[in-house]
Amino acid sequence: MSATELSTRPAIPGMAANVPPIYLDNQASTRVDPRVVEAMLPYFTEHFGNPPSTSHAYGRIAAAAIDEARAAVAALIHADPREIVFTSGATEANNLAIKGAAHFARTYAQGGRVRDHIVTLTTEHKCVLESCAQLERDGFAVTYLPVEPNGLVALDRLEAALTSRTLLVSVMAAHNEIGVVQPLAEIGAMCRARGVLFHTDAAQAAGKIPLDVEAIQADLMSISGHKVYGPKGVGVLYVRRRPRARLLPLIDGGGQERGLRSGTLPTPLCVGLGCAATIAAAEMTEEARRLRQLRDRLYQGLARRVPGLSLNGDAQHRLPGNLNLSFPGIEAPALIEACPSIAISTGSACTSARIEPSYVLRALGLSEAISNSAIRIGIGRFNTAAEIDFAVDALAAAAARLGDK
Numbered sequence: 001m002s003a004t005e006l007s008t009r010p011a012i013p014g015m016a017a018n019v020p021p022i023y024l025d026n027q028a029s030t031r032v033d034p035r036v037v038e039a040m041l042p043y044f045t046e047h048f049g050n051p052p053s054t055s056h057a058y059g060r061i062a063a064a065a066i067d068e069a070r071a072a073v074a075a076l077i078h079a080d081p082r083e084i085v086f087t088s089g090a091t092e093a094n095n096l097a098i099k100g101a102a103h104f105a106r107t108y109a110q111g112g113r114v115r116d117h118i119v120t121l122t123t124e125h126k127c128v129l130e131s132c133a134q135l136e137r138d139g140f141a142v143t144y145l146p147v148e149p150n151g152l153v154a155l156d157r158l159e160a161a162l163t164s165r166t167l168l169v170s171v172m173a174a175h176n177e178i179g180v181v182q183p184l185a186e187i188g189a190m191c192r193a194r195g196v197l198f199h200t201d202a203a204q205a206a207g208k209i210p211l212d213v214e215a216i217q218a219d220l221m222s223i224s225g226h227k228v229y230g231p232k233g234v235g236v237l238y239v240r241r242r243p244r245a246r247l248l249p250l251i252d253g254g255g256q257e258r259g260l261r262s263g264t265l266p267t268p269l270c271v272g273l274g275c276a277a278t279i280a281a282a283e284m285t286e287e288a289r290r291l292r293q294l295r296d297r298l299y300q301g302l303a304r305r306v307p308g309l310s311l312n313g314d315a316q317h318r319l320p321g322n323l324n325l326s327f328p329g330i331e332a333p334a335l336i337e338a339c340p341s342i343a344i345s346t347g348s349a350c351t352s353a354r355i356e357p358s359y360v361l362r363a364l365g366l367s368e369a370i371s372n373s374a375i376r377i378g379i380g381r382f383n384t385a386a387e388i389d390f391a392v393d394a395l396a397a398a399a400a401r402l403g404d405k
């Protein structure tokens, strides 16, 4: 998007004209918090050393900064810093968790007991589904479980899918498209009781809802920097030490990150993610309360003015700032185009360029028409009540116009 495109929003009463569209796509990415930018800057310039080069101050300063960032991310999810592996993002963390566990199990199968079966949901992020598909091509077995109409997994169905060969269950913590939060503690307990590894993609959940790797008994958890007001290009895989979750690395080299992820760590990005984690830990409760209020204000405002408006995904078990809404009889791309003053999307950033209906919404059992009329609204840290009211007006007016046609 060009800079001129970013200055097309008409005036909001009481707000300046010629400002960028209101950003309501915080599930696709978040603005880096200014405090995070501030924390990162010195590590691009004077503190540029390579973290393991501890024979001099440059390396030692970088290494200390990495240690601090690792501890901050660990604290956010109640982990030990030694359980934190920095990656390039949640895509890599998910690949490492799923492929790494599968290939370790196959390579080091104990006493002929092979665990070569993985269970996941049809609504998982593409990087989980495609990692599983790759494992199927490599001879592993994968069960893709359907979800209930509210987007949640039925625990009895999950339990029925587990066999003596099941190695790993991968279930997203909070959904990027429909915002639903899965019953993580129940899933973790079920997996632990059967010696099955539990991986959760927490890219959307981390920093937004409380996450405790002990309480939910997760063995592997993926986090992304740019979903928590941190930078793009960095993420984390939490890898449990007791009982140990064992992985084969995807990348070989200098043996960084306990051999699980070779390559020089991007110190500024790690520092940014650490700072973002510290802010989230301190402000999450209050921020969630505020975002829930804004979300309810937006939903109630729209529901009053848009006949037949429907909410996709469970109403209770969902992220504070997320709404996925269907406007009956209106195609989502037309609605989005009719509202250039707000930045929203139909859902997954990876697939919204295509005009096929969302596989996630179809998995809820929604008709093609309802799926095609759904928009995702992601309210975030920097949104205000005035912006929410503006968005209600813009969407309701556009829906009325389009509905008349």
Ligand SMILES: *Cc1c(COP(=O)(O)O)cnc(C)c1O
Pocket (backbone or CB within 6 Å): 027, 028, 088, 089, 090, 091, 092, 125, 127, 172, 174, 175, 176, 201, 202, 203, 204, 223, 224, 225, 226, 227, 233, 234, 235
């Ligand atoms: C954004 C996202 C990813 C991918 O994360 P990157 O850091 O962009 O690779 C994976 N899973 C979920 C649920 C996401 O929201």
